[in-house]
Amino acid sequence: MDPAARLGPAQIDVVAQLAVSTLLLGGIYALIAVGLTLIFGIMRVVNFAHGEFLMLGMYLAFFAFTLRGVDPYLVLIIAIPIFYLVGLFVYVLVMRGVIHASHNVQIFTTVGLSTALQNIALVMWTGDFRIIRPWESSVVLRAAGTAFNLAQVVAFAVAVALTVALMAFMKWTHTGRVMRATAQDRDAATLMGIDTDRVYRLTFAIGIACVGAAGVLVSPLYAAYPQAGLQFVTLAYVVVVLGGLGDMAGAMLGSLIVAAVEVGGSYIFGAAWKEVFYFLLFIGVLVFRPAGLLGQRGAETLGA
Amino acid sequence: MLRLEAVDAFYGDVQALFGISLEVPAGGIFALVGANAAGKTTTLRVVSGLVAPRHGRVVFDGRDLARVPAAQRVELGIVQVPEGRRLFPFMTVTENLLLGAHAVRARAERDATLRYVYRLFPVLEERAAQLAGSLSGGEQQMCAIGRALMARPRLLMLDEPTLGLAPVLVGRIFETVRTINADGVTVLLVEQNVRQALTLATHACVLESGKLVLEGAGRALLVDERLKRAYLGL
Numbered sequence: 001m002d003p004a005a006r007l008g009p010a011q012i013d014v015v016a017q018l019a020v021s022t023l024l025l026g027g028i029y030a031l032i033a034v035g036l037t038l039i040f041g042i043m044r045v046v047n048f049a050h051g052e053f054l055m056l057g058m059y060l061a062f063f064a065f066t067l068r069g070v071d072p073y074l075v076l077i078i079a080i081p082i083f084y085l086v087g088l089f090v091y092v093l094v095m096r097g098v099i100h101a102s103h104n105v106q107i108f109t110t111v112g113l114s115t116a117l118q119n120i121a122l123v124m125w126t127g128d129f130r131i132i133r134p135w136e137s138s139v140v141l142r143a144a145g146t147a148f149n150l151a152q153v154v155a156f157a158v159a160v161a162l163t164v165a166l167m168a169f170m171k172w173t174h175t176g177r178v179m180r181a182t183a184q185d186r187d188a189a190t191l192m193g194i195d196t197d198r199v200y201r202l203t204f205a206i207g208i209a210c211v212g213a214a215g216v217l218v219s220p221l222y223a224a225y226p227q228a229g230l231q232f233v234t235l236a237y238v239v240v241v242l243g244g245l246g247d248m249a250g251a252m253l254g255s256l257i258v259a260a261v262e263v264g265g266s267y268i269f270g271a272a273w274k275e276v277f278y279f280l281l282f283i284g285v286l287v288f289r290p291a292g293l294l295g296q297r298g299a300e301t302l303g304a
Numbered sequence: 305m306l307r308l309e310a311v312d313a314f315y316g317d318v319q320a321l322f323g324i325s326l327e328v329p330a331g332g333i334f335a336l337v338g339a340n341a342a343g344k345t346t347t348l349r350v351v352s353g354l355v356a357p358r359h360g361r362v363v364f365d366g367r368d369l370a371r372v373p374a375a376q377r378v379e380l381g382i383v384q385v386p387e388g389r390r391l392f393p394f395m396t397v398t399e400n401l402l403l404g405a406h407a408v409r410a411r412a413e414r415d416a417t418l419r420y421v422y423r424l425f426p427v428l429e430e431r432a433a434q435l436a437g438s439l440s441g442g443e444q445q446m447c448a449i450g451r452a453l454m455a456r457p458r459l460l461m462l463d464e465p466t467l468g469l470a471p472v473l474v475g476r477i478f479e480t481v482r483t484i485n486a487d488g489v490t491v492l493l494v495e496q497n498v499r500q501a502l503t504l505a506t507h508a509c510v511l512e513s514g515k516l517v518l519e520g521a522g523r524a525l526l527v528d529e530r531l532k533r534a535y536l537g538l
Contacts, residue, residue, distance in 0.1 A: 177395070178406060181395065181403050184393060188391070190374045191383070192407075193379060193407040194403075
């Protein structure tokens with residue numbers, strides 16, 4: 001039985017519940033979008049295969065749980081280094097060759113990578129929906145007239161912690177400064193002795209580690225299947241454009257807005273309509289504020 | 305210290321340098337003068353590694369740089385201040401300066417070098433927390449030179465450091481170049497302020513359409529009849 005049904009309507013404060021759902025969903029979206037915006041901001045590459053790494057993260061959690069009984073939160077600890085290495089590998093194998101190529105070449109490359117990864121997953125693991133139910137999926141927490149799932153709360157908390165850690169890393173560490181400098185002026189960075197190829201490799205690996213971690217975090221909540229990444233990544237593009245391309249704080253704000261539209265739209269008009277709303281939002285942003293909400297400096301730089 | 309041997313360089317199919325050979329001795333100020341598109345900036349980019357010569361060699365301290373990538377040349381002490389400052393505009397003055405000390409050799413002495421740069425340009429310390437893009441032109445040039453000094457250069461290459469600056473600032477920049485040189489840094493200076501550059505320089509050469517046409521001691525060139533006619537309008 002649906003845990004929420006036992007509570008009865010009287011015990012749920014609708015507005016508070018919608019707000020909490022928005023917040024929890026927004027945190028997960030932020031972790032997906034922050035890797036995408038990082039890769040775009042520094043490498044000037046739109047990674048259309050971003051969602052497929054999310055899908056691989058979900059499968060990793062699924063197989064670790066079903067084959068070995070490992071809880072997704074333990075998988076998370078090894079998933080981050082694994083996806084970091086996957087990112088390094090994919091950069092060297094695929095991205096390095098097109099990093100200075102035209103945008104068309106880059107788009108075809110990442111779309112091709114996306115298709116390849118989806119089909120590899122389809123061949124290896126079939127198209128079945130794979131669902132896991134670790135204990136945290138069935139723990140319901142209640143506070144102030146709202147009810148939510150423990151898995152959502154943990155996913156939210158970890159996602160926010162990772163996103164904030166990444167922002168702090170970019171702002172205050174030498175490596176973070178080096179990455180931002182490379183984004184702002186690649187030749188000038190080279191003249192400072194910065195190995196820009198190494199910066200791109202690191203950027204891509206961090207971005208993929210973030211989205212891989214996000215895949216593991218959402219595995220108790222969503223089914224894994226070869227196209228599982230698409231549903232998240234289309235909204236991640238909305239988030240990234242909404243927040244301003246390359247702007248991480250903007251990506252967090254954008255995530256909350258998209259989550260609010262999704263949660264509010266689903267409540268009022270039904271869940272089937274949610275995509276209509278955030279794509280309407282997307283079109284609205286492109287028409288009225290193409291640089292994004294926080295993108296007043298233009299889309300070409302990563303925030304100061 | 306630095307030797308170019310018969311360097312040819314191209315941008316695509318367009319040849320920018322034709323058999324440039326020159327020698328920058330250690331300890332001096334070497335001025336590279338000439339009209340626009342004479343190949344001065346290209347010469348610097350060949351030395352810093354942003355442009356690979358098609359023929360010829362670049363030798364630094366007896367070492368052929370052909371296989372040394374641009375970023376690695378900073379480690380050897382070759383540092384270029386590019387034309388138009390090229391600061392990281394959305395980062396603070398301090399962040400720009402700290403990025404200058406990225407090279408391993410420079411990082412160990414970062415704090416001491418930062419104090420040196422602030423002593424040389426006190427205005428940078430006042431503007432430390434300001435975004436580099438919001439500085440005035442003169443301050444940006446100081447920040448760019450400061451950032452390059454953070455890398456502990458042995459050969460500092462300055463590309464048009466006085467371009468677009470008010471006359472009073474031009475004098476100030478030339479004064480600073482003299483100070484930096486006196487502190488032991490060899491300077492390779494590209495300038496279109498021919499008279500001031502030649503007055504300051506110990507050695508100089510004149511480029512014309514990618515070819516080296518005159519070479520000699522700075523003050524000797526200043527009285528050279530051909531140069532006078534072409535650049536000083538006398």
